[in-house]
Amino acid sequence: MPDRPVAMFAMTAENVPRIFPPDTLARLRELVDVDLSPVAGDFTDPAVRARLAGTEILITGWGCPVIDAGTLDAAPKLRAVLHAAGSVKGFLTPAVWERGIVVSSAAAANALPVAEYTLAMILLAGKDVFARRERLRAERTFPREEIPAGIGNFxxxxxxxxxxxxxxxxxxxxxxxxxxxxxxxPYVDEAGAAALGVPSVPLDTLLGGSDIVTIHAPQTPETRHLIGRRRLALMPAGSVLINTSRGSLVDHQALVEALRAERISAILDVTDPEPLPADSPLYDLPNAYVTPHLAGSQGTEVARLGRTVLEEVERLLSGREPAFGVGLAELARTA
Known part of the structure; x- marks a missing residue:
């Protein structure tokens, strides 16, 4: 019977049991020989490099060191990097793809709780929950006037x-x-948008015609301050901006100005910088609702990432293509 592939974890030690609970880890160990001493920090330690020599599958996650040509020189048998988190942009170098190594990411699994968080915020914002809670806290009674006509999600x-x-x-x-x-x-034409079941419009048109705007574009040099002073001014009075992507996509100085003018409201799960300085006005403005980058996988949700990697291992060993493969060409326009 041929030797089974060796898989190594490259992530912080505390993340392994969170992402790979006992049932998932047990199934993984049925498929591969798992090196249960995770690597974090860097790959330069001689003992780590000795372990890399026999590794065929690298299971990466939060805290993974950069994987460059030098690391790959120590891992001649490596054939796959399976990332149990979102973006691979921060730690994989082009050398990985140049050597024909398969790359997969659980970004699609991590996208699910972000979308769920955003859905919840959209529905709550449509009911004006955040502003009305602030008013209730201040006045300690229901407002006497009728509910504004603009409230609601219909x-x-x-x-x-x-x-x-x-x-x-x-x-x-x-x-x-x-x-x-x-x-x-800009990468989705009318036909592509029709396949998704929504109309495609220019960004400025979208901003001017939406009650709630939610950002899900990647962080690239081109998207820095994508939503700045001019575009914030396009948003209708009383509209809401939601950002669960990256803080740099919004010009925070311009956003604070718009919030102080009480033109719009904002729901921010990501900021620039992150976390915000203790004296940031975004903490205190009543029309800014800031959460601590929690939209992505948290608590029980991280086990979904491990399950995704397990399924990718099964595909790899059966000779199939990964379901969530990542190509080098994608990096330029992904988060």
């Missing part, structure tokens, strides 16, 4: 910036609701 216009994995999943989640959804993405 016919609410939602604009999605970016048909990323999160953006696409969000479109699916929004289908059961009586919302008007549109998409702005």
């Amino acid at each position: 016919g609410r216009r939602v604009g999605i910036v970016g048909a990323s994995r999160v953006g696409r999943r969000l479109i699916e989640l929004l289908r059961p609701f009586d919302l008007s959804v549109s998409l702005a993405d």
Whole structure:
């Protein structure tokens, strides 16, 4: 019987049992010989490099060191890097693809809770939950006037910036609701948008015609401050900006100005910098709702990442292509 492939974890030690709970780890160990001493920090230690020599599958996650040509020189048998998290952009170098190594990411699995968080925020924002809670806390009684006519989610216009994995999943989640959804993405033409079931419009048009705008574009040099002062001014009075992508896509100084003018509201799970300085006005502005980068996989949700990697191992060993392969060409326009 031929030797089974050796798999090594490259992530912080505390993440291994979180991402690979006992049932998932047991199934993984039925398929491969698992090196249960995770590597984090770097791959330069001689003992680590000796272990790399026999490794065929590298299971990476949060805390993985950079994998460059020098690392690959120590891993001549390596044939796959399976990432149990989102983006591989920060730690994989082009040398990985140049040597024909298969790369897969659980980014699609990580996109699910982000889309769910965004769905929840859209529905809550449509009911004006955040502003009305602030008012209730201040006045300690229900307002005497009638509920404003603009409150509610029937016919609410939602604009999605970016048909990323999160953006696409969000479109699916929004289908059961009586919302008007549109998409702005320079890489999606009208036919592609029609396949997703939404109209494609230019970004400025989307901003000017949406009650709620939610950002799901990647962080690239081109998207830095994609939403700046001019584009914030296009948003209708009373509209809401949601960002679960990366903080740098929004010009925070311009956003603070718009929030202080009480033109719009914002729901931010990501900021620039992250975390915000203790004196940031975004903590105190009543129309800014900031959460600590929690939209992605948390708690029980991280086990979904391990399950995704397990399924990729099964495909790899059966000679099939990965379901969530990542190509070098994709990196330029992904997060």
